[in-house]
Amino acid sequence: MLEIKDLHATVAGKEILKGVNLVINAGETHAIMGPNGAGKSTLSYVICGREGYEVTAGSVIFKGKNLLAMTPDERAGAGLFLGFQYPVEIPGVSNMNFLRTAVNSQRRYRGQDNMAAGDFLKLVRLKAKELDMDPDMLKRPVNVGFSGGEKKRNEMVQMAVLDPVLAVLDETDSGLDIDALKIVAAGINRLRSPDKSILMITHYQRLLDYVVPDFVHVLAAGRIVKTGDKTLALQLEEKGYAGLNIAENAA
Amino acid sequence: MKLYLDNPEIAVNFEAVKAVLPGADQDRLNDRRRHAITSFSETGIPGPRLEQWKYTNLSFLAKENYPIAAKAEQSDEIRQYFDQSYITAIAGPVVVFVNGYFYPDLSSLPTEQGLDFSVFSQNPEAFYQSLQPSAGSSSLNNLNRALVTDGYDISIAADVTLSQPLQIIHIATSGTNMQSVRSRARIKFGQRSQATIIESFIGADDTRYWFHMVSDVILDRGATAAFAQFQVQGKKALHMTEFHSRLSDHARFNHVSLQLGAELDRSELINSFSGEDADISLSGAYLGRLKQSHDIVTRINHDQPHCRSRQLFRGVLDKGGKSAFQGKVVVARDAQKTNADQSNKTLLLDRGAVANAKPELLIYADDVKCSHGATVGEVDPDQLFYLRSRGLDEIAAKGLLTEAFVSEVFDDLEAGPVAEKFRKYTADWLRKEEMS
Secondary structure, three states: OEEEEEEEEEEOOEEEEEEEEEEEOOOOEEEEEOOOOOOHHHHHHHHHOOOOEEEEEEEEEEOOEEHHHOOHHHHHHOOEEEEOOOOOOEEEEEHHHHHHHHHHHHHHHOOOOOOOHHHHHHHHHHHHHHOOOOHHHHOOEEOOOOOHHHHHHHHHHHHHHHOOOEEEEEOOOOOOOHHHHHHHHHHHHHHOOOOOEEEEEOOOOHHHHHOOOOEEEEEEOOEEEEEEOHHHHHHHHHHHHHHOOOOOOOO | OOOEEOOHHHHHHHHHHHHHOOOOOOHHHHHHHHHHHHHHHHHOEEOOOOHHHOOOOOHHHHOOOOOEOOOOOOOHHHHHHHHHHOOOOOOOOEEEEEOOEEOHHHOEOOOOOOEEEEEHHHOHHHHHHHOOOOOOOOHHHHHHHHHOOEEEEEEEOOOOEOOOOEEEEEEEOHHHOOOEEEEEEEEEEOOOOEEEEEEEEEEOOOOOOEEEEEEEEEEOOOOEEEEEEEEEOOOOOEEEEEEEEEEOOOOEEEEEEEEOOOOEEEEEEEEEEOOOOOEEEEEEEEEEOOOOEEEEEEEEEEOOOOOEEEEEEEEEEOOOOEEEEEEEEEEOOOOOOOEEEEEEEEEEOOOOOEEEEEEEEEEOOOOOEEEEEEEEEEOOHHHHHHHHOOOOOHHHHHHHHHHHHHHHHHOOOOOOHHHHHHHHHHHHHHHHHHHO
């Protein structure tokens, strides 16, 4: 599904990723943890093609294609989804209009016709309900006036509607209270299937109690320094990065 | 340095055409036209050294002459502009002017009780009144009085609420190249009357015509007036309008406009209060590209206490587009408790576009609330990436953000055919950009 080899990337001339290697197979759920400044968000932005993140070496292959040669929208069309740590507010664009445009843009990319209006409405309402989102929020401008938790929930509604094959979730758990966390986790678990993969970036083990990963990686100073199963996250929670001989601020 | 530019040909041309101007059989009308051309000739064409005209250079009018356009024959072209402009979802009365002349074939005059409507060419008295000189008239207003061919007069009786909006459509055909089209309007809202007037300005692409119109609107005590204007002139047109409003106690005046046509576009909105507790709201969007220039000039004279004014203008400029927003608010010494708000933002889609913003607040009273804000900026990169990460390509993402930016102007409009028309024109403009 996703194969990252010796990935180096700089932001404003400063090297943040210093040789990341990571393979995610179909059906797998991976979690990346790591101290602040390790390069976790940078990795997610490089995968999704944000401007200002320059890849200086290495490769990222997604479903056999060179991901780095694609624009952000082509990546989305190919089935990639980024759950933002800080979802962006877009005044003047309703959630519904935004979602409809996104769905149909991706369908065009895949050579499909626009979704019928009725089907789309039904789909969005269902997904909003599954994620316990007030249907009125669908009519409101994207993320404008939403609380931190509502924004994250909105990300999950988008993910559910867009139905990606690989979801990269950047601290989707931050800003959520425990009830919201359970709802969001259920949303992520609904996406899990043998042909889909998830990459979760998180600070805390808490989310991993509800979305149990197949692999846990520790990213520090721009490299993956340790890989294990879910018990690695528990060790980290218990002993901290220092306890596992991982420098807090290596970057 | 000269502030005004001379073009002696204009007065010469006036002498040549005065005998064939509409209403030339009436001496008192001729006298007023003569008075107007004299007043005009005393000053001339406003030059770029005049502060108000620094963003719109009319120097070419000192050399180019725009003789009065002729009446047009029936044509598919006219029908097409009509169909594009007439909002069928509203239906109702519509008044059409083609090349500056009332065009009865496509018009259906209002007949509602309490509404007195006439076109100048059929109402000599109203025509005569509309040519009345007024102190402080602009030179182009004087030129308009001298040469105007037709226009309309509306008077709404006290306590009448019109059941349907009135639509007015001004068309300039492809036969008007290097010619001028002039119109005037006088509109009087009686006490507590209410009406909506929708006005469209449309014309042939690849035809350089000079459209000029002056409107005078008076609102009596407690009247409510709503104006919606669509400027979708041809790509090479010169479009200039002067819109005056005067509000009595408790009156409400709402003017919303969309400017997306013409090569040179100048829209002046000049407003004042003659009574207390009245409201003025001006809002508009201007969209420009490819050698287009939009110049929006607003003036609000707060001469009376306890009045409110609100201005909201949004511009979008693509490659080659130019704009200016000059918004002046004057609060007189006695106009206490004035509340005046002004906001102007312009979005640049291309680094080569030029936006000017000139807010001017002159406040002589001490117990007032006045604010203004002006920004010029580009599409927000975070918003752009967010949309692209969801699958929208760059053009679609920018289009959606641009539409959202402009939509603030139309958000206050009641949902319905007028708001839809604004949105459709805007969306069409943005789609054209995709192809260019």
